[in-house]
Amino acid sequence: MKKQLGIAFMLLLAVGLLASGAAMAKVYKIGVTVIVSHPALEADQKGFEKALKEAGVEAEYDYQNAQGEMSNAQAIAQKFADDKVDLVHAIATPTAQAACKVIKNIPVVYSSVTDPVDAGLVKTMDATGTNVTGVSDAWPIDRQIELYHEMLPKAKKWGTIYNAGDANSVKSIGWTREAMKKRGLELIEVTIANSSEVYTAAQSLVGRVDAIYITSDNMVASALGSVSKVCNGNKIPFFVGNTDQVALGAIVALGFNYSEVGYSAGKKAVQILKDGKKSGAIPSGLADKLDLHISLKNAQKQGVKISQKIIDKADKVEK
Numbered sequence: 523m524k525k526q527l528g529i530a531f532m533l534l535l536a537v538g539l540l541a542s543g544a545a546m547a548k549v550y551k552i553g554v555t556v557i558v559s560h561p562a563l564e565a566d567q568k569g570f571e572k573a574l575k576e577a578g579v580e581a582e583y584d585y586q587n588a589q590g591e592m593s594n595a596q597a598i599a600q601k602f603a604d605d606k607v608d609l610v611h612a613i614a615t616p617t618a619q620a621a622c623k624v625i626k627n628i629p630v631v632y633s634s635v636t637d638p639v640d641a642g643l644v645k646t647m648d649a650t651g652t653n654v655t656g657v658s659d660a661w662p663i664d665r666q667i668e669l670y671h672e673m674l675p676k677a678k679k680w681g682t683i684y685n686a687g688d689a690n691s692v693k694s695i696g697w698t699r700e701a702m703k704k705r706g707l708e709l710i711e712v713t714i715a716n717s718s719e720v721y722t723a724a725q726s727l728v729g730r731v732d733a734i735y736i737t738s739d740n741m742v743a744s745a746l747g748s749v750s751k752v753c754n755g756n757k758i759p760f761f762v763g764n765t766d767q768v769a770l771g772a773i774v775a776l777g778f779n780y781s782e783v784g785y786s787a788g789k790k791a792v793q794i795l796k797d798g799k800k801s802g803a804i805p806s807g808l809a810d811k812l813d814l815h816i817s818l819k820n821a822q823k824q825g826v827k828i829s830q831k832i833i834d835k836a837d838k839v840e841k
Contacts, residue, residue, distance in 0.1 A: 550580065551582050552581045553607040553611070554583050557590060557613070557615075558717070561769075562767070562780040563614060566613050567611070569783065569787075569788060570785065570788035573786075573787075574791060586601070588616070590744070599617075599625055603625050609628065609630075610628060612630055612631070613633055614635065615635045616740075618643055631655055633784055634784075637693045644806055649802060649803050653801050655805065657783055657787045657790070660808060660809075661697075661778075662763075663694065663698055666761075676732070677732035679710060680708065680731060682710070682736060682737060683723045683724060683739070684739045685740075690739075710727065717742075717745040718745075721745070721748035727752075732758075733761060734753060736761075737763060746770045757824055759773055759825070760772045760820070760824060761775070768820070774815065776814050778809050778811065782811055786809060813837040815840070816836045816839050817839075
């Protein structure tokens with residue numbers, strides 16, 4: 523009997539220790555700051571969370587949206603600093619800039635940032651020794667323009683819309699100008715200050731351009747339906763570089779799957795939270811997997827016939 527009681531006691535003790543261990547398992551508090559809401563940035567965050575879940579990292583997320591305002595982004599960064607979260611996931615250039623400016627003693631993992639060095643987030647894409655690391659989503663703009671020009675060789679004047687106050691957008695437009703000039707094409711630019719101006723900006727391009735191309739601009743992306751509405755109504759071919767945006771009215775996109783961008787950032791967060799690495803010891807990275815998405819339905823609305831040669835190259839075709 524004593525032996526049985528001893529075994530029972532040991533079992534109860536083991537169960538107690540397991541329960542205690544489970545109770546003591548760390549649940550990390552992660553602050554998520556995003557500049558605006560749109561599918562690409564939402565996909566980024568989902569990919570980030572997937573990476574942590576797969577690695578067995580338990581986390582609670584504090585989601586904050588700056589609604590396109592830098593003052594809000596700075597206030598969000600200060601909130602996370604005051605709350606002493608375990609890590610900050612900063613999505614897109616403006617919110618990442620605010621986080622890096624305010625937060626110095628908490629790991630910051632950025633994503634969906636075109637040029638982290640130019641934006642002042644890191645001094646190099648190598649390990650920096652600071653509290654910052656992340657993943658760049660620098661678009662393959664030259665390759666995009668090469669393909670889109672091949673698809674629409676008669677289009678000589680291309681229109682674009684962007685937020686001149688976003689360093690990410692300005693950098694992307696610079697690359698776009700170079701890619702257009704290289705092929706003898708003219709880029710007609712319209713700038714906006716907020717998403718409510720996107721529809722008017724798109725209308726201003728009617729009659730002035732042969733096609734419209736929207737580069738990596740979060741503000742325009744948040745109101746992309748306004749651009750597709752104008753393009754559909756005026757038979758203007760509409761091209762983008764984010765595959766998620768094809769479903770929102772574009773003809774084609776050669777670009778990244780943003781869930782993969784976020785997933786890559788999430789793997790860096792796992793190294794910090796689970797493996798105990800310092801964020802400054804982890805090099806920044808690049809997203810390099812490209813997909814080609816085509817919408818035959820949108821092409822028809824905008825008066826474009828896509829060759830079978832291009833269709834055969836696509837990873838996804840919407841009919």
